[in-house]
Amino acid sequence: MAAALDASRTVFAEGPHSTPGHAQHLMPTVVGEVDHAKNGFNPTEILTDFDPGLVSKLPNGQTLHEYTVIAQDTVIEVVPGLKFAAWTYNGRFPGPTIRVRQGDRVRIKFFNASDHEHSVHFHGIHPGNMDGVFDAASGVVQPGAKYTYEFDAEPFGVHLYHCHTTPLAKHISKGRYGGFIIDPKEGRPRADREFVMVMSGYDVDFDGKNDFYMVNGIPFHYDHDKNPIRIKVGELVRIYLVNVLEFDPVNSFHLHANFFHYYPTGTSLTPNEFTDTIALMQGQRGILEFRYKYPVRYMFHAHKTEFAELGWTGVFQVEA
Amino acid sequence: MTTNAPPVPSKKPFLSTLVFLLVPVLLLAGVIALFVFTKGAGLNVIPAAPIETLQFERTILRPGQIELHLRNTSPQEITIAQININDAIWPYTISPGNTIARLGTAVLKHPQWPVRRQLQERIADRAGIQRTYWDRAKQRGTGYLRLFEPGTSLSEAFQRESGQELIANRHRTCACSGRSGETAGRRRSPEIVGKKISG
DSSP: OOOOBOGGGEEEOOOOOOSOTTTSOOOOOOSSOOOHHHHTOOHHHHTTOEEOOEEEEOTTSOEEEEEEEEEEEEEEEEETTEEEEEEEETTBSSEEEEEEETTOEEEEEEEEOSSSOBOOEESSSOOGGGSOOSSGGGTOBOTTOEEEEEEEOOSOEEEEEEOOOSSHHHHHHTTOEEEEEEEOTTOOOOOSEEEEEEEEEEOTTOSSSOSEEEETTSTTTTOTTSOOEEEETTOOEEEEEEEOOOSSSEEEEEETTOOEEEEETTOOSSOOEEESEEEEETTOEEEEEEOOSSOEEEEEEOSSHHHHHTTOEEEEEEEO | OOOOOOOOOOOOOHHHHHHHHHHHHHHHHHHHHHHHHTTGGGTTSOOSSOOOOEEEEEEEEETTEEEEEEEEOSSSOEEEEEEEESSOEEOOEEESOSEEOTTOEEEEEESSOOOOSSOEEEEEETTSOEEEEEBHHHHTTSOOBOOOOTTSOHHHHHHHHHOOOOOOHHHHHHHTTSHHHHHHHHHOGGGOOBOOOOO
């Protein structure tokens, strides 16, 4: 930057006061809203668009879920006016939320439509040639090529998938990741509302540090004056929370004026914690369940508060 | 004592004069040749990205508001997308518009000045490049600027948090450089705070 705030050019002056009274405490946020239609995805829809894929039955009676996943180079408006050269799965941030049941067959037809080699590496239990790490035989795909990953879904829980080609930090931070939910064979107890939240960040100047933080792709999207998440008093809310944040060692989730039951990795039907704040390193994930006792609006955000003021914040609008 | 001996004319051989004449010419020719044969020593290389400079020509701190007077001195227009103050994204207004033409000016206002010790601004433009400037005084380790929300006891808060002597001289001088500042300096001096600037 070629300029600095020079004390000799700094003037302290009286009013006018532009603080908008006491009606609304001013909070960090962006000015305006991104063009969701142009981006090709909307974080409000991503919350609930669990994707079962194309479902059919195999001759042995096993349920088959088929997906087509395309690695694309996509320009995304991450905050109003600022565009980011992202690497996405199916053009969205995060990629499709793959949701199946334990023991189902998962078939991912992966096409690499970008200029670099890419892969899909699933967290879960599967054969080595479906791991997407070392070479073409294990699912690393050259530009213009394709590969089919196929495995039985296990164990049940909330997982993730991401590109595993090098340089890994760049591939992940530029956007190649998504949520992967495996429900227990008999399903989970019914919840009134289910949401997926994938926590990540944007390094828009490529200096290895995040400039913005968010859940589901767009900083500040679920903010109180933008697109708060609407729920009702007493509803059982279940959140599938995944942390993919690159560069920063720890991310977190804090729920205001409430406590939640926490299921680490979602691999047990019994919660192991009742809290209002959890910390997750990259790749960690879990399931949160809670009900709101009182109406009005409540924040949820990273309790690394710097992240919150750079975009990882949102609001539950709780209706009576 | 005097002498009547005629002055001896100094001997300046023609060859010596010629050498002194040619040396600078030859040196200049050498430099020109070097410049030509090294393709301008890299001056012909087109920079990968335009050099963008945004000058903060004037900063006016009001209770609850900071006002930045900006000038774009870079080779092409700059568009302000969002602003970052002390690692937080804040709302702002800018007039006449977000895009500042080459050598054009704009006035950017934050509706609230966060209470922080360090003054840092980042302005991210549509190219996705962040620009940072620091309070120059802070960089020299000589002081920083603060402004509190209306209603806060400025002097008490300042002294409590900084433990520094409360003075207004430097900033009062600054305030007096502008019309509104004159008013501020005379009537509201308790709100003009700053660590003593020694540099």
